Amino acid sequence: MENHQINLSIRNVSKTYGNGVQALDNVSLHIPPGMYGLLGPNGAGKSTLMRTLATLQDPDEGSIRLGEIDVLRQKEEVRQTLGYLPQEFGVYPKVNAEDLLDYFAVLKGITNRAARKEVVGRLLKQTNLWDKRRQKLGGYSGGMKQRFGVAVALLGNPKLLIVDEPTAGLDPAERVRFLNLLSELGENSVVILSTHIVEDVSELCTNMAIINKGKILLEAEPMQAVDALKGRIWRKLMPKNTLEQDQQVISAKLFSGRTIVHVYSEENPGNGFELVEPDLEDVYFSTMAGFNKSCQQVEEVSI
Ligand code: ADP
Secondary structure, three states: OOHHHOOEEEEEEEEEOOOOOEEEEEEEEEEOOEEEEEEOOOOOOHHHHHHHHOOOOOOOEEEEEEOOEEOOOOHHHHHHOEEEEOOOOOOOOOOEHHHHHHHHHHHOOOOOHHHHHHHHHHHHHHOOOHHHOOOEHHHOOHHHHHHHHHHHHHOOOOOEEEEEOOOOOOOHHHHHHHHHHHHOOOOOOEEEEEEOOHHHHHHHOOEEEEEEOOEEEEEEOHHHHHHHOOOOEEEEEEOOOOOOOOOOEEEEEEEOOEEEEEEEOOOOOOOOOEEOOOOHHHHHHHHHOOOOOOOOOOOOOOO
């Protein structure tokens, strides 16, 4: 199969942990090449799904295919073509980036010295760490460590790259740099970005899903999902703590000491509300609140 045709297909995947928590509830997703955003609050089941895709744990039920590969049965094949940047990963603080990346490259099976030098150099440049390659990783900032993690994940040209909550601990400048790096990754591979930050998805992803309590609530293209909300999101600026109970409030944000309230309504709610252009945050909050049923699309996919 040609690389550019690789799709990831997740069908009816469920997982209940030993403590009784159902982390995944009949999850089905069709993930094409490109950047895919898996958006959901803490505890939604994102990491459980990411670890399952990375062959680190098994679901109770369901099937997963990456192109021709049966992910749950052909784990070695998956691992050969997988790059996984977990939520938290350790680095050896006393080793420099170049040496550690070289070491991981050996583990990945790149045994030829010259080939390894070329790959390590290219990845350090791609992740903008070339100038800092001799610096010990213990002295790296959060953003630099994350970019180093991407360099490690990219060893061996993965066809599936999984990045779990990568921007959580980054300052705004580091976050932008990190997202720019992700956006440059090949369009030929499947890149899954799991995050609770709506902007990560709106800035980067061509396809997305919203997950909550183990269930997929929405699978959509961000732009289409935003379009589908046009004419339904209304805004009002209020003094603090004066929310009206009868409105379908989807978000209330403090701004300069006042509260900006967004409500979902198919008709003009009157009462001083004005129509606003929806954005992905409105999609997220109205979906989470159960109002956004118009563009719900959770359908069976064929492999
Ligand atoms: P997210 O990545 O979206 O924050 P997780 O997949 O980490 O969500 O967690 C989903 C749910 O499963 C949470 O309620 C969490 O507490 C629970 N959970 C996660 N890992 C385990 C585990 N190893 N054992 C028991 N419960 C777990």
